[in-house]
Every structure is written in structure tokens, then in C-alpha cells.
Amino acid sequence: MTDERFAPFETMIDEGRALAILQAAVNGADDGELFLERRRSEALSFDDGRLRNASYDASEGFGLRAVRGEVAGYAHATEISESAITRAAQTARLAVGDGGGVMAPAPQGTNRHLYADLDPMSDAPFPAKIELLREIDAFARDLDPRVVQVSATVAASLQEVVIMRPEGGVMTDVRPMARMNVSVIVEENGRRESGGTGGGGRHGLAQLMTPDHWKAQTREALRIALVNLSAEAAPAGQMDVVLGAGWPGILLHEAVGHGLEGDFNRKKSSAFSGLMGQQVAARGVTVLDDGTLPDRRGSLTFDDEGTPSAKNVLIEDGILVGYMQDRQNARLMGVKPTGNGRRESHAHIPMPRMTNTYMLGGDADPKEILGDLKDGIYAVGFGGGQVDITNGKFVFSCTEAYRVKNGVVGAPVKGATLIGDGPTAMRQIRAIGNDMALDPGIGNCGKAGQWVPVGVGQPTLMIGGLTVGGSAK
Secondary structure: OOOOOOOHHHHOOOHHHHHHHHHHHHOOOOEEEEEEEEEEEEEEEEEOOEEEEEEEEEEEEEEEEEEEOOEEEEEEEOOOOHHHHHHHHHHHHHHOOOOOOOOOOOOOOOOOOOOOOOOHHHOOOHHHHHHHHHHHHHHHHHHOOOEEEEEEEEEEEEEEEEEEOOOOOEEEEEEEEEEEEEEEEEEEOOEEEEEEEEEEEOOOOHHHOOHHHHHHHHHHHHHHHHHHHOOEEOOOEEEEEEEOOOOOHHHHHHHHHHHHEHHHHHOOOOOOOOOOOOEOOOOOOOEEEEOOOOOOOOOOOEOOOOOEOOEEEEEEOOEEOOOEOOHHHHHHHOOOOOOOEEOOOOOOOOEEOOOEEEEOOOOEOHHHHHHOOOEEEEEEEEEEEEEOOOOOEEEEEEEEEEEEEOOEEEEEEEOOEEEEEHHHHHHOEEEEEOOOEEOOOOEEEEEOOEEEEEEEEEOOEEEEEEEEEOOOO
């Protein structure tokens, strides 16, 4: 790392004083912590032949929480000092009231490291990053004369976290992140279409900047754009759908994953509430949330409350066996935390969130799954979507999809949307491929106004009876 490490108890506030303030704030509470953070980020965007944006941001601050029953008091500031933490403690203390709580057991420590202690922004000097983006632009235009616009972005960030517990434990984590995105627009006979791809994870920028990587990314973005250039209007109606492996797991994340977060189930607002131990998906369907995968975008050595991340089974052979929990909801539901207490930054309170959510593979050959599709859609790329947690209903737009008839993959289709609900879709899974794959590292998840990086994954799947929205007559 190029800068000195983040050490607030050495340079900003005495550790003993911080602990005394925290302990006073949570006296009589059920839980609480002091979360301190320093974050730095850099992003460079090259668009239409020139550098459009180059930004560097740096921030630091803390959040102090006191929890009593279902109520949490939270205060935060960008100034890390004894006076600021004292003021925050007085505010958070209001949630404790007259006290009477019993402090929840402290998280177990971990010596595990899931990613390197490095600064991804230091992998290359600023001019080298600009030159890389310029090379991507030129390379894409040389690949095909129909390319009329190229956009490329490299981004890196470093989050340094220190968590102090009322018992006196202090945990530190250095969380790198790097990402590259490439998109192209092609034009032919007055018609324009776009294609894009990207990827990254908790590692340095260096491995994304190798020619083998960025050239493959650029070719893939062009391939998707050219596919869309020849796409026909999507059909409409109820039909079977085959989902490709990897990134299409975003449908699983949205339609099922959010419904398995502890807070929604404790409040009985999830479509999966009260179904523990019951069959909620087809036999053979096993879904996990795993924050322990090395270098993955959604992975964490420990979550934002200090609980070590875990490999949590949520659905096993179609049976609901677990929810994702932070400390507060786990305590209120009488279960153990699962390492899923996450927050966007020091300015946000933690809540149950996914890390890397994926479905295990089955034993079917993906080619045979497609061969069994008589009349439907093969969807391999997804854009945005919307989900209603209370009933699991979802609407997703496809960015790359194909018409399939009698097992033959035909023309690409444009404007296809998939409409259904998570619980029904999980029960209507008819085939599970042996090709489970994780996404390339592009996922972000929003909940209650907070955004965190996540991962998704799945094998090739056939789901029966989804509604496909399209414009074909």
C-alpha cells in the first residue's frame, strides 16, 4: 500500500477512551459497536474517443450503534475524534432507554484472509490507465467497421475497516476492489444496437489491464452488440425458458435471495415467511450464500458487524433450511448470525444482505436441456429488473436472448422480458445443468437505499411456464 494504514486508535483517538465511550453507550443494551472506516476510490471513463471523466474520492468517518430489542440507535460523523464519538454515543444511547438488555455474545474472531492486503489504485500510474482506455477504444474500432462508439471504464477502490466491540475486541479489514467495463455501439443500415460486458473483484487492477483480458472483454462486448443488431422482436406469451449459466443468477438473487433475508422473514413480509423446513423449490435445487469465496466481489473476511463470513445453505434439495442473518435479527429470531450484516458505509446502519448467492449445479448436459426446449426462449444476459418482496413477483429485461423451437436455437430476440414470481419459478425448475458458473464480478445490490457489491451464479436451468413479454405480433 502506498499510504499509511488506517489506524484511528493510534492517530485520532485513544483506544481506551473509545472503548469507555462505547461501553457507556451500550450499557443495558442488547448489542452495539463502533464502526470506523476510511475509503478511497478512483474511476476513469473513456467515451467516444476522449477521456470523459477522471475522479478520485476519499472519505473517512465512523458510526456508533446501540441496539435494544427491535430498536437501534445510530449516529455517524465524518470526523473521528473523542468529542464526535461522545456526541454520537449520546444520540445512540436514546434507543437503549432504561436498559435491561443482555449483551449478545461477541462474534468469534477469524485469522482468515480472503483477499490480499493491497491498494488496487497503485497498480499502474494515471497515464498508463488513460493509455489503456485509449487502446481499448482503438482496438474495438479496428475489430469491426460498424463500431460507431466505444465506452470503457476502469475503477478501483480501497475500504479500510476497524470495528470495536463493547467487550474490547477490535477487528480490522482491508478490502480492495477493482473493475473494468467495456461497451460498444454498432450501426448498420441506420439501426444502432449496443453490447457491454465487465468484471472484477477483490484484487488489483493489474490482472484486468493485461491485453489478454481487455481484448477478450472488448470482443465480448462487440459480439453482444452484433447479436442485438440482428435481433428480431421478442414473442409474447407463457412459455418455457432456459437460463444460461453465470450472470443470469441475478434473477435468483432478486426473486429468491431477498426473500430469504432475515429481517423480511422476522417481520413476515417475505413470500418465504413461515416456510422453514418446507419444500419451496423443485427437488435438486440447492441455493447457497457464500461470503468466503476468495477474491470474489461479494466476499468479506468478516461482515460489517464483525461476524466472520460463512458458506450458508439456504435451500437444500428444494427444502428451505436457512435465512441470511445479521446480529439483531438473528437474536430476535433465536438463531445464530450468519455473517450477512452489511452496510454501504460508516453512514449506514447494518442489515441482512447477500454476499455471493448461487445455485449448485445438477447433472444435466446444458446442450440436452436446450434440446428439450420445444418452444421458448434461451436467455443468457440480463439487465435491470424489479421485484416485490412480499409476493416474489419479478420483471426482468433480457439483454441477450434467443428464440428456440424444437431444441434448435434460432434468431436472437430483442425486447424480451421475463415475468413471474420467485416461489413459483423455483418450483417449476425442470432441469439443472452441470455447468454452474459465477458471474464475472459486476453485481451491485440495492436495499433500503444502500448499495453493496455482490456476486451471483447458477448453472443452465430450464424453468417452465414463465410469462415472456415481447412485441412480436
